[in-house]
Amino acid sequence: MTVIDIPGSKSVTARALFLAAAADGTTTLLRPLRSDDTEGFAEGLKSLGYAVEQEADRWRVQGRPAGPAVPDADVYCRDGATTARFLPTLVAAAASGTYRFDASAQMRRRPLAPLTRALTALGVDLRHEGAEGHHPLTVRAAGIEGGHLTLDAGESSQYLTALLMLGPLTAKGLRIEVTALVSAPYIEITLAMMRDFGVEVLREGNTFTVPPGGYRATAYAVEPDASTASYFFAAAALTGREVTVPGLGIGALQGDLRFVDVLRDMGAEVSVGADATTVRSTGRLRGITVNMRDISDTMPTLAAIAPYADGPVIIEDVANTRVKECDRLEACAENLRAMGITVHTGPDRIEIHPGTPKPTEIATHGDHRIVMSFAVAGLRTPGLTYDDPGCVRKTFPRFHEVFADFAHDLEGR
Ligand SMILES: O=C(O)C1=C[C@@H](OP(=O)(O)O)[C@@H](O)[C@H](O)C1
Numbered sequence: 248m249t250v251i252d253i254p255g256s257k258s259v260t261a262r263a264l265f266l267a268a269a270a271d272g273t274t275t276l277l278r279p280l281r282s283d284d285t286e287g288f289a290e291g292l293k294s295l296g297y298a299v300e301q302e303a304d305r306w307r308v309q310g311r312p313a314g315p316a317v318p319d320a321d322v323y324c325r326d327g328a329t330t331a332r333f334l335p336t337l338v339a340a341a342a343s344g345t346y347r348f349d350a351s352a353q354m355r356r357r358p359l360a361p362l363t364r365a366l367t368a369l370g371v372d373l374r375h376e377g378a379e380g381h382h383p384l385t386v387r388a389a390g391i392e393g394g395h396l397t398l399d400a401g402e403s404s405q406y407l408t409a410l411l412m413l414g415p416l417t418a419k420g421l422r423i424e425v426t427a428l429v430s431a432p433y434i435e436i437t438l439a440m441m442r443d444f445g446v447e448v449l450r451e452g453n454t455f456t457v458p459p460g461g462y463r464a465t466a467y468a469v470e471p472d473a474s475t476a477s478y479f480f481a482a483a484a485l486t487g488r489e490v491t492v493p494g495l496g497i498g499a500l501q502g503d504l505r506f507v508d509v510l511r512d513m514g515a516e517v518s519v520g521a522d523a524t525t526v527r528s529t530g531r532l533r534g535i536t537v538n539m540r541d542i543s544d545t546m547p548t549l550a551a552i553a554p555y556a557d558g559p560v561i562i563e564d565v566a567n568t569r570v571k572e573c574d575r576l577e578a579c580a581e582n583l584r585a586m587g588i589t590v591h592t593g594p595d596r597i598e599i600h601p602g603t604p605k606p607t608e609i610a611t612h613g614d615h616r617i618v619m620s621f622a623v624a625g626l627r628t629p630g631l632t633y634d635d636p637g638c639v640r641k642t643f644p645r646f647h648e649v650f651a652d653f654a655h656d657l658e659g660r
């Protein structure tokens with residue numbers, strides 16, 4: 248059995264930084280993720296005048312319920328959609344200030360119109376320099392009264408997360424009626440973490456009622472990243488081995504841990520314990536048809552191991568993977584085809600046929616998940632190379648070292 252320590256969750260770290268910055272008091276984050284996305288979020292907060300002290304496994308944030316410490320700032324959100332969607336929302340609640348946000352070329356292309364429209368509907372003066380609903384943008388803060396909103400979060404749950412977290416910072420709170428939602432388990436993370444910072448959201452069907460009153464600082468331990476864990480679980484299922492990830496068990500916040508259910512359906516033995524999850528190969532990897540709308544960050548993980556299954560793998564309802572770090576459906580298809588595999592894609596689906604993959608250079612499109620997913624395939628098809636291996640920095644800067652040690656350890660068993 249191989250036990251692997253996974254770095255902290257990106258989603259939890261980003262939310263914790265937002266909530267800590269808005270809270271009354273000093274918050275300590277234990278085991279935050281240290282990667283480009285989360286360092287970028289912390290840097291963004293610092294540009295806004297928040298005090299963020301970063302020691303290796305412990306970050307301290309001094310909350311500022313009144314908002315940024317500086318009257319104006321330029322904030323670069325890098326490639327992180329959590330940063331690019333959550334930070335403009337955080338500053339919108341301040342009583343005054345002018346804050347300009349920009350992001351990487353890909354993040355400029357990624358959408359946020361439903362969020363910017365919702366903020367505008369709440370009375371926020373938000374201006375775009377180019378296309379509406381895209382970075383760069385400037386927020387002129389003047390406080391938010393609050394009230395009722397209708398939101399389409401069918402393209403990204405991050406719009407809803409941003410507005411939920413904004414609610415307690417408005418004068419009267421928010422009532423948000425959601426007409427469509429993708430990546431729903433991320434909303435459970437948001438609600439659970441808001442509760443940890445002292446705010447209870449009332450949920451009635453598709454309507455969320457968020458009370459005013461602000462957040463309370465706390466000490467917060469960040470759980471390991473479940474999307475990152477998917478590469479190690481998939482590796483076990485693919486290579487006939489067993490892998491245990493401590494820190495992700497029954498009470499885990501992240502929906503992406505459900506990726507192990509997909510591996511179970513494909514033939515692996517899975518045990519989700521109180522505080523750890525184990526995947527053990529039974530030697531079988533069956534084809535499967537699976538809806539991944541809730542856990543689409545793990546779609547590339549499944550796509551990369553799909554050719555080694557004994558039947559077709561069909562992944563459905565993942566249209567939003569086309570607006571991530573790249574068009575992930577086409578990137579997976581392109582790379583699998585380059586490996587000699589038969590693949591069909593539709594607007595929201597991918598169908599991958601069994602075959603004998605041959606090594607190639609993986610076109611990463613700057614997407615960390617493409618690299619990490621195909622690294623798993625590399626355990627069965629040695630010789631895969633990557634045109635931009637360093638893009639793993641977004642969520643797991645030490646991925647290549649850790650994965651090489653892990654693969655070595657697996658081989659020895
Ligand atoms: O809220 C979050 O932390 C995230 C939500 C998901 O995005 P979408 O809701 O845009 O699918 C996920 O893909 C992303 O990596 C992180």
Ligand SMILES: C=C(OP(=O)(O)O)C(=O)O
Pocket residue numbers: 326327328329544571572616642
């Ligand atoms: C889609 C992702 O990130 P984000 O949307 O937070 O940039 C991801 O990490 O796979």
